[in-house]
Amino acid sequence: MSESTTVTAALVVIGDEILSGRTQDANVAYLAKWLNEEGVQLREVRIVADDTPAIIEAVNTLRERCDYCFTTGGIGPTHDDITVDAVAGAFGVEVVYNDKALQLLRDYFGEAELTDVRKRMARVPAGGDLIRNPMSGAPGVSMENVFMLAGIPGIMRGMLEGLRGVLAGAAPMQSEAITVYAPESEMAEQLGLIQQNHPAVSIGSYPFFRNGRIGAALVARSVIAEKISPAIAAIRTAADAIGAEWTDGE
Amino acid sequence: MSESTTVTAALVVIGDEILSGRTQDANVAYLAKWLNEEGVQLREVRIVADDTPAIIEAVNTLRERCDYCFTTGGIGPTHDDITVDAVAGAFGVEVVYNDKALQLLRDYFGEAELTDVRKRMARVPAGGDLIRNPMSGAPGVSMENVFMLAGIPGIMRGMLEGLRGVLAGAAPMQSEAITVYAPESEMAEQLGLIQQNHPAVSIGSYPFFRNGRIGAALVARSVIAEKISPAIAAIRTAADAIGAEWTDGE
Numbered sequence: 390m391s392e393s394t395t396v397t398a399a400l401v402v403i404g405d406e407i408l409s410g411r412t413q414d415a416n417v418a419y420l421a422k423w424l425n426e427e428g429v430q431l432r433e434v435r436i437v438a439d440d441t442p443a444i445i446e447a448v449n450t451l452r453e454r455c456d457y458c459f460t461t462g463g464i465g466p467t468h469d470d471i472t473v474d475a476v477a478g479a480f481g482v483e484v485v486y487n488d489k490a491l492q493l494l495r496d497y498f499g500e501a502e503l504t505d506v507r508k509r510m511a512r513v514p515a516g517g518d519l520i521r522n523p524m525s526g527a528p529g530v531s532m533e534n535v536f537m538l539a540g541i542p543g544i545m546r547g548m549l550e551g552l553r554g555v556l557a558g559a560a561p562m563q564s565e566a567i568t569v570y571a572p573e574s575e576m577a578e579q580l581g582l583i584q585q586n587h588p589a590v591s592i593g594s595y596p597f598f599r600n601g602r603i604g605a606a607l608v609a610r611s612v613i614a615e616k617i618s619p620a621i622a623a624i625r626t627a628a629d630a631i632g633a634e635w636t637d638g639e
Numbered sequence: 640m641s642e643s644t645t646v647t648a649a650l651v652v653i654g655d656e657i658l659s660g661r662t663q664d665a666n667v668a669y670l671a672k673w674l675n676e677e678g679v680q681l682r683e684v685r686i687v688a689d690d691t692p693a694i695i696e697a698v699n700t701l702r703e704r705c706d707y708c709f710t711t712g713g714i715g716p717t718h719d720d721i722t723v724d725a726v727a728g729a730f731g732v733e734v735v736y737n738d739k740a741l742q743l744l745r746d747y748f749g750e751a752e753l754t755d756v757r758k759r760m761a762r763v764p765a766g767g768d769l770i771r772n773p774m775s776g777a778p779g780v781s782m783e784n785v786f787m788l789a790g791i792p793g794i795m796r797g798m799l800e801g802l803r804g805v806l807a808g809a810a811p812m813q814s815e816a817i818t819v820y821a822p823e824s825e826m827a828e829q830l831g832l833i834q835q836n837h838p839a840v841s842i843g844s845y846p847f848f849r850n851g852r853i854g855a856a857l858v859a860r861s862v863i864a865e866k867i868s869p870a871i872a873a874i875r876t877a878a879d880a881i882g883a884e885w886t887d888g889e
Contacts, residue, residue, distance in 0.1 A: 402684075405841070405843050405860075406843055406845055406858070407667065407668070407671070407684075408671055408680075408681045408682065408683075408684070409671055409675070409681075409812065409814070409860065410667075410668045410669070410670075410671030410672035410675060410681070411814075411845075411858065412668070412845070413665075413667075413668045414664065414667060414668075415663075417657065417660075417663075417664060417686070418657070418660045418662070418663045418664070419660070420660075421657075421658055421659060421660030422660035425659070425660060430658075431658045431659075431660070432658065432688060433658075433685065433686065433687055433688070433693070434652075434657075434658070434684075434685070434686035435683065435684070435685050435686075436667065436683065436684035436685075436686075437683055438682060438683070439843070443683070465823055465824075465827075465844070465846060466823060466824040466827040467823050467824075467826070467827045467830050467831070467844040467855075468827070468830055468831035468834050468842075468844075469834075469842070469843055469844055470844075504824065504828075505828075506824050506827040506828050507824045507827075509827070510824070524848075525848075541846065541847065541848070543848065562659065564659070564661075573715060573716060573717055574715075574716040574717075574754070574756055574757045574760070576717070577715075577716040577717045577718070577756040577757075577759070578754075578755075578756045580717050580718055581717070581718035584718050584719075591655070592718075592719070593655050593656055593689070593719055594715070594717040594718075594719055594720075595656055595661075595662070596715060596791065597791070598774075598775075598791070598793065605717075608656070608661065610655075610659065
């Protein structure tokens with residue numbers, strides 16, 4: 390794979406509970422880091438309501454646009470768990486019971502306790518497959534390049550472990566940071582020039598007010614590891630030029 | 640305003656740092672709650688890269704679809720601060736210097752220190768206005784129904800305080816919760832019926848594994864306050880019917 394290959398993913402968070410402010414999302418940052426370890430870049434996230442047309446629109450846009458599309462949430466047994474149906478709608482296929490999933494649920498709950506409601510968790514879009522859930526009975530579901538994960542962070546993380554090495558990834562993004570204790574506006578002009586001089590590196594400036602001090606974390610990212618240090622060195626030089634204190638890292 | 644009026648907002652988070660997993664978003668939940676206090680419902684969130692076409696697409700879709708569109712991030716002085724330019728692009732207008740903003744920056748930094756780079760923070764889309772920033776010199780920017788806020792949580796929150804009462808909101812969403820200590824699959828069928836019987840209420844089921852116990856927080860939401868308690872009462876009855884422990888709240 391050439392250095393310039395980028396493999397991308399998007400995430401659709403299905404979550405009234407996030408949009409209402411009830412729940413603080415904990416999955417975006419985790420998935421972003423996990424994808425990066427797999428050599429895949431998270432390109433866009435959409436948080437949509439528990440609403441079938443909204444999910445279909447987001448999934449259809451993002452599965453076309455990116456190499457992979459993940460969803461979190463809405464794969465349980467209750468009336469507000471509509472992800473599998475919505476993704477089937479996005480692909481224009483029926484929802485079917487998956488035999489392996491039924492067996493998993495049978496093993497987990499026991500035949501007598503495998504109620505119709507629990508069988509809902511064995512439903513997949515026709516042509517879909519399962520994602521192993523090491524934590525509880527109900528598996529995640531995949532459909533072509535769409536991966537439907539649980540919304541509960543612990544279960545989502547378990548499902549991701551099972552997906553290690555499954556995605557075709559490129560080189561993971563590398564990064565290095567330097568913290569400069571100066572208003573970012575004092576560095577802005579130099580940073581713009583440094584960015585121009587290091588086109589293979591993406592330089593982000595993240596200002597902060599921390600313990601009464603003003604500064605900015607400057608992060609240089611690239612899939613080409615050896616391009617990063619020269620950019621950071623240029624930032625150090627620029628910080629010295631304005632007499633600003635700096636520390637490596639952030 | 641009739642009970643059925645819904646006023647909606649969307650949020651575009653401009654943030655390579657979120658998509659890389661470097662930063663855990665802290666603004667979505669805060670904005671969601673703040674909007675709800677103003678009688679506005681957050682309908683969709685998109686997290687996009689620091690990329691002009693991506694920002695334009697998200698802003699143009701969401702400012703049409705919702706009554707209000709907020710953005711966070713990318714309004715500082717550095718090369719990666721492209722929000723104002725992108726929103727101007729979305730509206731098809733030029734970027735201009737705003738005199739009030741220049742004066743604010745002059746007051747904050749002093750004339751001698753008001754460099755060209757810092758003047759960048761006085762740029763607004765032509766026809767745009769300012770959002771007061773009680774914490775540091777650079778104001779937020781509004782353009783018709785688009786509100787551009789800082790990405791730093793403390794500054795974003797200050798800007799939102801200045802927007803209190805500015806949006807035309809409807810009745811705020813009310814909610815009540817009950818926690819049932821049983822697998823949600825045991826409640827699922829009854830919950831589906833309760834949802835059908837209480838159409839003015841949206842019932843969400845949020846399962847958890849907490850301190851070794853399995854359960855679900857069930858949240859009933861409605862803009863019509865008096866519709867909520869009967870739904871919660873029906874859930875209590877359903878929990879009793881399966882012999883499950885429950886507690887009010889979550």
